[in-house]
Amino acid sequence: MAIIDSHEALREVIGEVAELTQRKVIDRIDEHARNLIAHSPFVLLATSAPDGSCDVSPRGDPAGSVLVLDEKTLVLADRPGNKLIDSFRNIVDNPHAGLLFLVPGMNETLRVNGRATLVSDGPFFDSLVVKGKRPTLAVVVEVQELYMHCAKAFLRSSLWQPETWPDRSTLPSLGTIMRDQMSLAVSAEELDARLNERALNQQY
Known part of the structure; x- marks a missing residue:
């Protein structure tokens, strides 16, 4: 195998990033991102432990369930799961997290990177109620990077x-x-x- 073990070697293979691509990365939730988040019923939450081990967890709720508190902050409710709490243990130890929002039928995705905090209560918890159930935990994400990811992966996979x-x-x-x-x-x-x-019977 031809192993790539440096940034320089990686750039030799991949090439330089285009200026337009660099400019698409913003540090806030603008009106377009807010709209997509409101229509997304499914998001992937990526976290990592201090030792570098990673976890990606699927999160699903009715569209509009992810709260946007302001242009820098969003909130995901936790729902009953397998209790392995891999994501939550990672967040406690290492707050860096990545999110990938999907909208059914849309080939582009919204990527968000930021700092995550795990909370057991807050003034917004009543807004996280779904089917009469109030979550016991939520993930608050401070947005540091946000950008649209192009349609190529979905077009190649014919996912929809x-x-x-x-x-x-x-x-x-x-x-x-x-x-x-x-x-x-x-x-x-x-x-x-x-x-x-x-x-x-135990969705919420």
């Missing part, structure tokens, strides 16, 4: 084109995967039934 999607029946169910990976003495069908019931 159903005709390119695999036949779901050809893929293993979550129950099958868990049974095999964990060597569980229970049928995949039973596991799927439990998982589906939990997903439907």
